[in-house]
Amino acid sequence: MKIKASCLFLLALLATTCDSSGFDHFWLVQVWPSGYCLQANCSQTSDRFIIHGLWAVNVVDKTLPGTAGKGDPSIRPSWKKHGSAAKEFIQPRDYFQMALQLAKDTDLRNTLQNHGAVPILPDGGSYNKRDYKAAIKNKTGHDPLLKCVKGDDGISHLKEVIICVDDQAQSFIQCAKQKDRCYSDIMFDVPPRTN
Template structure:
């Protein structure tokens, strides 16, 4: 007896397979490259824990390289099968420890932090960057945007002083060439302090661009730049 192929079933299987591929290689419009000031991370009621390698240098550290859409939304956890593999970044490890430290408690070697960043954000950029290139791109963007030097040259120093939000934005725009987004948090006394700086990069993670959309600022007009 001749069996006729079930084209309906085949069509469904093909569609499901295509959807699976799309989920794992989701497109996006740009990256947020986010750096955070350790003094502000630690200077809250929650406190912080230094990495097992010791207290980081007083410099902005990388928080992440996050794929985003122009409408303000973002993809996340795009490929649950793509797990973080520290062997892929073995040659980057010393730079990662210096420029991408974890200050979360308990004290760690950074691997948990980096694994989270890869699985939540990095997997959504696999159509552009593999695991090594993802972390390497963030490190190279950090070199291009030395925020501490830029702010210091503008007379804005991590000395517990207060500076106008607009002067911070202007200094970074003049130094990097593009408008930053500024995120603040509050210390134990509820003072607004400089916490994170958002810059935007193209989908290759190579060059900064003007941000299609910036995160909403919750900063006061005067912002403290806490010591670390």
């Protein structure tokens, strides 16, 4: 009986692995411009998180290719690069509306400031990675993935926050276990001054 159960488990695992290339859910990817521009050599024009895209991913959290190449961090080119990979499930207009609504629901700047044990402010200070994750988990119910860029100062600067969303782009879900690309302390860079 143990052998049969083991074989069934192995078959289920193989079936999941074989089907890992198709669309399963989305990543809501939001960029912190001050960190992103350290790597991308762009001008910092916002004091808010910017939607990089709603990315179609497979069951093992690998992004699926869309119909276009690299885009900048904004929602417009994101449909061709990422959203079109899920075009059987979602149309462009719905894609944009859902991405905007999800970003509004997460309101990352407010979430980091008000939903953790420690207020995380874009003041140029460093905060522990656990505190970033805890604040976002308190808001969404699930751990995010964090991406950072190593600055010339050797410090991790917050670049992106990835939050996993179900295949209907309606509910937050747990991301597959992946390593964050950040050290334990992450700088939340000061945004540009707006007049």
